[in-house]
Amino acid sequence: MQLQKILSKNVIDAFDKLFNVRVENIEFQPTKKEFEGDITIVIFPFVKLLKQTPKDIAEKLGSSLEKKDCVVKYNVVSGFLNLVISDDYYLDFFESIKSNEKYGFILPTTNDAVMVEYSSPNTNKPLHLGHIRNNLLGYSVSEILKASGKKVYKTQIINDRGIHICKSMVSWLAYGNGETPELSGLKGDKLVGNYYVKYDQVYQEQVQDLIKQGKADDDAKQQAPILLEAKDMLLKWESGDKEVVSLWKKMNQWVYDGFDVTYKRLGVDFDSYYYESQTYLLGKEFIKTGLEKEVFYKKDDGSIWCDLTSEGLDEKIVLRADGTAVYMTQDIGTAVQRVKDHPDINSMVYTVGNEQDYHFKVLFLILKKLGFSWAENLFHLSYGMVDLPTGKMKSREGVVVDADDLLEEMSETAKNISKQLGKLDGYDKNQKQEVYETIGLGALKYFILKVDPKKRILFDPKESVDFQGNTASFIQYSYARIQSIIRGINFKPSKEKYQQPLEDNEKELIKQLELFPSIIQNSATSHNPGLIANYLYDLVRIFNSFYQSLPILKSALIDKKNFRVDLCRSVGYTIKNALGILGIGVVDRM
């Protein structure tokens, strides 16, 4: 049984007996290292309730807890009751997890199922650094949720329709000369991206021309010929024009194939894909339903709106006057479709940048108004932009860090450093490449994930990914050292052999191990982006490996006295720091 549960029960009983008061929530926190003790109860909240001084309460409570179960002794510092936990408790606990191979990785499965959406790129631009942040967040959150015992469906919404796609298509038709990924050797997403850029160039030129001819700015922007072409194509597409649809399919496939290469290298995957082209019609249906239910209303020009002013928001369009779908229409359809396809899900997470905070506020509200039960459990995992030293990334101006380029660069950097250090001599070519990828991508992933998602990241491709300090490579290095130690030992675990009191860093290790499952659980349930970012369970595979090695290592600590001395002196610090880096030095819920 977990420490917190034991103590919680005892404290509640004690309150009942001593003061004749039922208390519900007991606050535990780790004892600061300056004081004696392992776990601390904050007394202040009870002062008003009991009308006694904090010291008195703490003393009474302390003496009643002392010598019970795992509490050896206690001390009181102002309003803090510090409890000292017995070594036996730690050892017993350790014995219990030592045999459990899955300890800390998977919590008991529940019936909860959640769908996590991430990535969701536009099909006319290659993936960039912002998508990398998105993918890493979404994937990590999925893994955390899985570890917390939930069934997780990883998915994405592919924006495969709309005016932007038509822009690339128009541009390719006009300037492509039949270019394909095979002919050009370009990744499909890159190729299509080029034509989107081309479209924008031509469009800007045409707008300028029109302005020179005396048109007003706004008119010029609306009347550029290439835009009209694209709009025309959108209408054709929506009406199912064969040629348009076939071109659309072809170009989209190029893009998907290109994306897949990037996803694979990044190490993320999806259980399903949703295409807006397949859900926007369903969305339109629910616009109709909403209109009947008077959740929406129609304006004179025929456009349909949702009035959210009573909720403190404004009016939002949900269907254009010409009857075509907008973003909101599609998102409503997509959400409904997902629940239809997966009746067990009762919660959804959308990993989308914070510039869409408002959109999701509105979407969730509309879905609630439409009366869906699952609409109560929708969560927007919102994250900040990734800035470059040169300023904001702007895809239209070509100021972006391309995802593929970045991944390659990280791997190259790892390669160069490894070569300098000469640590990989004796590995064959494939092994080396694998190590470069692990190190390079690990550095990137950790660098991005360690930051609170809400915050902007300043990313300097050249300098910011370091290989020292609070970095993935340091953790990887620790892991490698631990493995190398373990390789050298044979131990036969036996509690009886252990005579000496636990040393502080040993005790700390066990505490951390005990804590691990609750960290996962709290990360998963709190929906707190900060927690999620900091307790990333699935950050590269290194983390898993790292934790797997800890119980083994701890056994060695306990059972091999001779070895133990060396280990504590030379490796204790490594582990401790690695744990600190992983963000689990924060013992707040034992």
Add this chain to the structure above:
RNA sequence: GGCCCCGUAGUUCAAUGGAUAGAAUAGAAGUUUCCUAAACUUUAGAUGCAGGUUCGAUUCCUGCCGGGGCUACCA
């Protein structure tokens, strides 16, 4: 203008309303008979400003000052 997010050591990041605000880097000074020095030890250094709430505020509230975003019949 309205709404939302962010302001913590030189820098990059932490801190369920709790004890003396933690790390890492960069700076200064040291450490190699021992498991891989991509390491370790010591040292100095921070809550934008002003109020409020309370036993206690980096955290909650208000105002200001900075940075960013949203405020499209774009997605």
